[in-house]
Amino acid sequence: MRWIFPLIILMGFQLAVQAQGTDAAGLFGNVTNAATGEKMSGVSVFAMETRRGAQSDKNGFYFMALKAGKHTIKFSSIGFKPLFKEIELPVGQMSLEVQLEEDTKFLDEVTVTTGKPEENVQKVEIGASRLNIRSIQKIPAFMGEVDVMRSLLMLPGVTTVGEGTTGINVRGGSIDQNLVLMDDAPIFNTSHLFGFFSVFNQDAVRDVTLQRGGVPAQYGGRASSVLDVRLKYPNSEKFSGSGGIGLVSSRLTLEGPVVSRKLSTLIAARASFNDFLFKIGPIPLRGTKANFYDITNKWYWIINDRHELTFTGYVSNDTFKIPSDSLSTVDVNASSSLFGYSTTSGTLRWQFDVRDKVVWEAAAVLSRYRATTTVPDSANALDLVSSVLYQNIKVQYSNKTNDRHQWMAGGGIIGYGIAPNTLTPGPFSNVQALDIEREKSIEAAAYVEDEWKLSQKVSVVLGLRYSLFMRLGPASFYQYAPNQPLAEDVITETEVYQNGDVIQTYGGLEPRAALRWALSPAMSVKMGYNRMRQYIHLISNTTAALPTARWTSSSPYIRPQIADQVSLGLFRNLKNNRFETSAEVYYKQLQNVLDYKDGADIVLNPALETAVLQGDGRAYGLELMAKKNTGFWTGWVSYTYARTFLQMNGAFPEERINNGNWYPANFDRPHTLNTMAIFRPNLMVTLAFNFTLSSGRPATFPYGRYTLFEPTIFGANVPIYLNRNQDRIPAYHRLDFSITFDQNPELRPDRRWKSSWVFSLYNVYARKNAFSVFYSLRPYATTEAYKLSIFASIFPSLTYNFKF
């Protein structure tokens, strides 16, 4: 059935030829990937002599009208060797099937946007960056672990509070304001081992797209950005595998057809084997255990020409055993504790091609995040469990048949179940059981979006999303005495809601808009506006969020966060798309941003509203980027100027931070410079360099100190902290390097087993970058201030990768 549309074109052309009766001719065929047999869309087909061009459609079919005669046709696509075919075209039609080979020589190592380089200028979307996995693999990796999340830090507008921490901050948003989707399933914790590595397996990921401005209407629920991680489709033609052995983890991926060209599957597993690092360490560390694994499984079933079904399953697990730890956050002493967290998700997706360019899609998503802390000591034995359950059903219809209006509409409903903390004592334990109430809520949304081509030069994307959030019973909420700050001691009564009661409703419109005005084929101006509403929040009072940090849904006391962003960009490509440049500015306004109260308990607090504050935020910035796409040297340079400020100005002094004045957010780093350079002198060697420089993040330094007047800790100096985030830790810079040795493909081209060695150096000049600055309070210390560096040394690593 897929042939219907091409047939129509061909028939139409036939009629045209007959009508004209000239030497008109047509060339058509399919373009496939020589390695995988996949149909290739977006391949540019170009007749060199007549300078006419066409593109293959999503089924790999192309058609070009030419005059009969001799032609040289160039087939090209990024990442593939261009193919030149000399043909003698007769009057009428000629079919030409083409296979393109992947270009191992001049890969698009640093292509931030996949597809055609000119997309940068021509697409309407603004603030979007796409990284394919091959680009990510070229970035020198910490301890050899290719890391999707860390690679995003090389993009303008993306920062983090420090190395080895979880999550990213996008354009002034906190880490929970990013919607991270892996094949439609949200990931609530993107890191392994508390933030050292990300949970995505490089062998299973196809590409990642970060939308940080002009977010399309189909996405919602988070205030800052959308990170869409798309997994590979399993190879439906032949069986293959890949994997690697690294210092931290080893991985193996197998994929292939189960029923040829009908049903195929991919399974990718990764596990860490790094316990030996602790065993050779000093005695206190020897009881430490830190392990993780993740398994990704994807099924792809082509039911028929029109229907296809995919299923993605994902399991990730971390365990971390610490020989001695005082669980100071919950006031329990313990001699050992075990932390663990896991993500389980599944996505079932159905796609129905009604006809060409008219598609129905439906998906059912389930995702669960669960974190546990276990203390085995008998008298204090406890299990502390928290979890987030996400269930989602959605449907989308898109119609791109009209050249001027390509539109889509859709909707979905999400059910959240949050179990903030359940503390279960052991059999002989004196710890009291505590079960903070489950939070049940639903979020429903509907949207329409239209990409409207006003003229050749001007296109707009107009989107409108409506989201509705309902907090549901059963639940009980404390009532507080009026005209007083919320606190435990002003609780007057408890209001109890039954199952099915709607406790609180929030909702509203979320307009999205983007405009592209092409000044020339290689230059455009773009504008974007979006409003985003966020109903669930991550509450943390530590510098970097712990895996056990608490998720909470909006309630009568905690209002949804709302972000409004406007952005403006200038995009220009030079020298026939060899160079891409862009400049973007944005201004963002945030409502109901959350921050914690000084000294507040969050983990086991049944009245969370007494521990947090909500206020305003504003962020603005400039992002400049220049990129070289082809040649022996490729790479990019980006500079970002970005500021983020918050204001917590409640009605009472206790509900203010810094007396209600604006203060910089934890991750406010004004200047960031990122440079990435890749040199590929021949087929066997790739050298990559990566340099990053940024301002230090804000910190709170003591304003003075006084000596405790107390016999117990006589002489201890208590630091006096007044205002939050008024100082800065020193600037951060780092150079990384990696070298990849591939086999020479020309030596034994028929060999199936392909392998490569990657040697990388992280922090080449071993700079002790500050993660934080803190003050020693020992009366006999000679120095007062210290800085803590996390990755304080040069980290060499070696990884062996293979493919068969």
Place this chain on the structure above:
Amino acid sequence: MTIYLESIVKKINKLFSPVFVKALTWSLLALVSCITPFEPDFKEQPDAVVVQGFISNEPGPYTIQLVRPANYSFAGYSIGIKNAVVYITDDAGNRENLLEVPESGLYKTQNLQGETGRTYQLHMEIDGKKYESKPELIRDAGEIDRVYDEPFQEIDALSNQSRLGGWNVYIDTKDPIENGNYYRWNFLHYKLVGTCGSINDRFGNPLYRVSCCGDCWDIIRCTGVNCINVANDALINGKQISRKQVGTVPVGCRDRYYLEVEQQALSRDSYVFWKTVRQLLQNTGGVFDVAPSAVPGNITCLSDPDEQVLGFFSAVGISRKAHVVDRRNSEIVNCPPDLPDVPGFPAPCTTCVQSLYRTPQKPLYWNF
């Protein structure tokens, strides 16, 4: 590969320092991180008032200290505030003025005796400005049911052998049914000493010991951040608080180690104050440390409500229980030899001077 492992091992060794004990808990970080001195920008001398002191159900005098804080950037000292008017009132309408100890910033009560169940409030007038604390109640601290000790093993860093490391001291106590009880525990060791002084050579090195003219006890307190031992009953409300570790007894001479455990009942504000102080003192700047914050106090300036007043005035209910750790059969000993006696007869002696660290008074429960 080997280069990498070496660098890791080197890093680990570097880390094996007391500064980093807390960060060891996040051992993975410990594998790769490091700590170096840092020179912050100079900051001006803060202009604020720090008020510290408490009243309890134990006999006075009670002392209140008033100082101006020191700068953080160099080794400065807090300066005592002179000529302040300080008085304490209670809920029965009594008032007692505190007397200034000259040149120290200390103010002492004369006759005041705190009583359980009474509420006290501190008032001050400093440089024409009026300050006062929130009213604070002395709560019943309850009784400690039991104090007991258990030996623990440690691993000798040199020989890698397991050996006796000392004794952990625990208490069991009953928590009242009602919610909102806040506790703090202290640990005091009394040691009967025979030496009250020494005769030194001209370089200050001690040559001979000088014995005490009577019984004399050294008071050894738990010192350091971990001695701010606070807890609330949010998790154990109405149950037994058991195996709460209150201190550690080191390996020493083969003797009986006398100690007193002090159980304090705090107000919620006071609990939050100590908890925050402890958090601040423990802060290693680590990834998962709670970000530093202002220590919430309970004193306000009446003349200028925006003024920051630091410190805390607390009312504490105290109960004590004594315990003896029997070290007489200890498998290992670490008992430093005494200095030789002064030659000649009769040997000179010196008096035992009462201080925070020494007392001629027999401890309350000393019966051996």
